[in-house]
Amino acid sequence: MKTQSKIALVLFICNLTLVLIFGLGIYYFLNKYSFVDFYKRLETRAIITAKYNLEQDTLNAEAFKTIREQYFEKLEQERQYVFEVNATSTLSQAAKKYQLPLYFLKSVLKEGKTTSNDGNTFYAGIKYNLNNKLYLVVVTAENYYVSHHLRVLRNILFGGMFLIVLITIYLSIYFSKHIFDPIKQITDKVKQISTENIHLRLEEKDTNNNEISELTATFNDLLNRLETAFETQKNFISNASHELSTPLTSIIGEADVALIKERTVEDYQLAMQNILQQAERLDQITKSLVFLARTGYKGKKIIFEIVRTDEIIWEVKSLIDQLNHQNHIILDLNLLPEDEKRLKIKGNRQLLQLALANILNNACKHSHNKPVIVYLASSDNQVIIVIKDEGVGIPKEEIAYIYDPFFRASNTHLFEGYGIGLPLARNIIKLHEGQLTLTSEVNVGTTVQIKIPIARILKF
Amino acid sequence: MERNASFISLTATEYRLLLVLIKNKGRVLSRVDLLESAWDINFNMETNVVDVYINYLRKKIDTDVNNKLIHTVVGMGYVLKEI
Numbered sequence: 001m002k003t004q005s006k007i008a009l010v011l012f013i014c015n016l017t018l019v020l021i022f023g024l025g026i027y028y029f030l031n032k033y034s035f036v037d038f039y040k041r042l043e044t045r046a047i048i049t050a051k052y053n054l055e056q057d058t059l060n061a062e063a064f065k066t067i068r069e070q071y072f073e074k075l076e077q078e079r080q081y082v083f084e085v086n087a088t089s090t091l092s093q094a095a096k097k098y099q100l101p102l103y104f105l106k107s108v109l110k111e112g113k114t115t116s117n118d119g120n121t122f123y124a125g126i127k128y129n130l131n132n133k134l135y136l137v138v139v140t141a142e143n144y145y146v147s148h149h150l151r152v153l154r155n156i157l158f159g160g161m162f163l164i165v166l167i168t169i170y171l172s173i174y175f176s177k178h179i180f181d182p183i184k185q186i187t188d189k190v191k192q193i194s195t196e197n198i199h200l201r202l203e204e205k206d207t208n209n210n211e212i213s214e215l216t217a218t219f220n221d222l223l224n225r226l227e228t229a230f231e232t233q234k235n236f237i238s239n240a241s242h243e244l245s246t247p248l249t250s251i252i253g254e255a256d257v258a259l260i261k262e263r264t265v266e267d268y269q270l271a272m273q274n275i276l277q278q279a280e281r282l283d284q285i286t287k288s289l290v291f292l293a294r295t296g297y298k299g300k301k302i303i304f305e306i307v308r309t310d311e312i313i314w315e316v317k318s319l320i321d322q323l324n325h326q327n328h329i330i331l332d333l334n335l336l337p338e339d340e341k342r343l344k345i346k347g348n349r350q351l352l353q354l355a356l357a358n359i360l361n362n363a364c365k366h367s368h369n370k371p372v373i374v375y376l377a378s379s380d381n382q383v384i385i386v387i388k389d390e391g392v393g394i395p396k397e398e399i400a401y402i403y404d405p406f407f408r409a410s411n412t413h414l415f416e417g418y419g420i421g422l423p424l425a426r427n428i429i430k431l432h433e434g435q436l437t438l439t440s441e442v443n444v445g446t447t448v449q450i451k452i453p454i455a456r457i458l459k460f
Numbered sequence: 461m462e463r464n465a466s467f468i469s470l471t472a473t474e475y476r477l478l479l480v481l482i483k484n485k486g487r488v489l490s491r492v493d494l495l496e497s498a499w500d501i502n503f504n505m506e507t508n509v510v511d512v513y514i515n516y517l518r519k520k521i522d523t524d525v526n527n528k529l530i531h532t533v534v535g536m537g538y539v540l541k542e543i
Contacts, residue, residue, distance in 0.1 A: 311471045336512045340519070 004176045011172035019164050023157040030153060034145040039115040042124030042139045045072065045080070046113075050128045050137040053082045075141035077121070085109065085134045100138060108136055120147045182212040190219060198227045236405050243285055243406055243418045247278040254278070288420040291354070292405060292427065302348050302431065306455050309343050309352075309383045310336065310376055316356045317374075326369040329360060335377035342378040346455040347432045355428035358421035359387050359448050365415050367391030367445070378454065382434075385450040393442040402438065411442065473498070474517050477510075481530065481540040490537040514538055 045068075052064040081098045085091065091109065095102040100123065107114045108125035115124045125138040186202060193200045201223060202216045258271035313331065320327050337343065363372040367389040375386040394402060394409045401407045403426055406419040422438075429436040434452035470478065477498045481489070489497075491510040499509075514530060522528045531539050 308471050311473060314473055331509075333509045333512060336509075338515065340516045 004180045007179070008172040008176040011175065012168050015168040015172070016165060019161055019168075023161050027150070027154060027157060031146065031150055034143065034150060035117070038122055038143045038145055039124055041075075042115065042122055042141060043113065043126070045075075045078075046124050046126045046137045046139040048072075049080045049082060049139060050126065050135065053137075054128060054130050054135060076144045076147075077140075077142040079140050081136075081138045081140075083136055085136055094136070098138070100140070105136065105138075108138070117143070183215070186212075186216060186219065193223065195230065198223065198230055232404055235401075235407065240289070240406055244282065247282040247285075250278040251275050251282075285418055285420070288418075288424060289405075292420055292424045302351065304346050304348055306344050307347050307349050307352065308340070309345055309385065309452070312349065312352050312356060313374060313376060313385070316353050316360060319353070319357060320360055320364070324361075324364060324369075327360075327364045328369050328371045329364065330371055330373045332373055332375045335375060337378045342454055343376075343383060344455045345383055345432065345452045347452070351428045351431065355425035355450075356385070356387075358425045359450075362417075362421055363387055363389035363391060363446070363448075365391075365417065366412065381454055382451045383454055385452075387448045387450075388445065389447075390445040393444055393446055394438075394440040395442055399438070399440065468520050470517075470520065473513060474520070477513050477517055478521075481538070485540045488533045488536050488539045493537065510538075 048064055048068055051060065052068060055064070079098075081094075081100070083094050083098070085094070091105045092102055094100065095105055101116070101118060104114065104116045104123055104125065107116070108127060113124075113126040115122070117123065120142050121140060122143050123138060123140045125136055128135040128137055189200075189202050201220050204216050204220065205213060254271050254274045258268060263271075310333070317329055317331065320329065360372065360374070368391075370390045372387065372389045375384075375388070377384045377386075392411050395411065398407075398409045402409070403423045404419075405423050408417065408419040426436045429450055429452065432452050434450060437449045438446065439449075440446040477494065480494060480497045494510045494514075514532075518528075518530050522530055529540055531541055533539055
């Protein structure tokens with residue numbers, strides 16, 4: 001069952017129950033009251049009748065007659081009986097004669113006064129003692145109130161209830177529809193959005209901060225993230241396939257050319273060397289990719305130990321010195337802390353070396369081995385490493401993509417590389433709960449700032 | 461590293477620095493001397509690096525002992541004295 005119809009049904013049932021309780025209550029209490037009221041009236045009449053018929057005092061009798069005729073309207077089917085009860089005329093005789101229920105007369109005799117009803121015919125009777133004679137006075141009439149007024153009331157109530165039910169059904173359906181209208185709209189809109197038109201967004205009505213607009217905002221936020229992830233994935237695939245196919249094409253081409261005709265040993269050696277070179281490049285790319293994938297997902301087991309950041313920088317520097325003799329890395333350790341504990345972080349030595357080597361290599365490479373300054377300092381809770389180069393920089397509009405794997409800025413085609421180093425470094429720093437921020441200006445240089453929390457250790 | 465039968469762990473840099481000091485024990489070494497021999501650095505680098513690492517080294521090997529090994533020679537450099 002749809003939520004919409006469920007809400008409509010619940011609303012309808014609730015309303016119907018309330019109206020039924022209300023109507024039945026009115027009917028029940030009025031009915032009860034009409035009984036009590038009518039009995040009272042009949043009783044009064046019985047007393048008056050007794051006085052009028054049995055009082056010896058003529059004056060009094062006249063007065064009661066006047067009251068009766070002037071002030072009491074005639075009840076429907078009103079009959080009055082006054083009879084004496086003695087040995088000769090028993091109750092059963094009277095009951096037969098006046099068509100009164102015997103049990104009623106008996107109870108009048110017993111209780112003094114009693115009321116009763118038989119369907120719509122109501123009885124009220126009193127015992128009256130006069131001059132040592134016992135009289136029973138019975139007034140009977142049809143309760144026009146029940147027979148007429150209550151019937152009218154019942155009709156009105158039934159009519160009203162029917163009307164209310166109709167209105168309730170209409171309102172329930174209308175409201176449930178109206179409430180779910182915006183949600184239905186959102187559903188329809190979201191259905192239209194697919195991978196082809198993921199740039200589409202839901203219309204955000206800035207009327208008020210209700211649940212619907214919140215839902216819309218949430219959906220849009222989700223779509224934003226989806227779109228970004230989607231774009232990244234797309235770029236990654238196209239870049240990766242390009243990067244991987246280039247060395248493969250060279251290998252195939254080289255081998256193809258070498259096999260066209262018989263060649264000298266030197267030619268073969270040259271071809272093999274070229275093939276080896278390209279294969280090594282391919283190997284490096286795939287290795288970096290594996291590293292990137294490994295650091296991209298948390299949960300893989302990486303062993304963390306306490307390491308000194310200055311040591312890592314020294315190690316990375318000597319590593320780069322071996323690979324690139326022209327590098328011009330300057331370590332500025334003026335800001336080293338007094339306490340060596342403030343250089344200690346919890347980390348994985350190999351990964352940190354890899355990250356820093358990538359960043360330093362980038363800095364040296366893109367600045368044609370101009371000086372690269374590395375600052376190392378520490379605040380109260382973070383080790384800060386700043387790597388500053390005087391290289392080509394990154395164009396402003398491309399900064400957003402620098403962490404996409406295989407992305408290379410437009411001004412880097414003169415440099416070798418395949419765009420894995422920086423995202424890898426960033427992933428590694430993230431693994432260490434650190435931050436990597438990058439600022440850059442074209443033809444001025446790039447500054448990379450790394451902050452990693454200091455290890456919390458008490459004794460070592 | 462061991463001193464007075466207590467274990468001391470040094471980083472590679474600290475170890476190299478200590479090694480140079482031990483090899484030249486009794487001789488006063490200038491900051492530039494130390495920089496060149498311990499770091500093999502032949503271009504300009506702030507010599508306070510030496511001070512920082514001497515400080516780290518001192519904290520590790522010369523605290524809680526009466527006879528200090530590393531001594532500062534004002535205006536000249538550092539020297540490792542024999543006990």
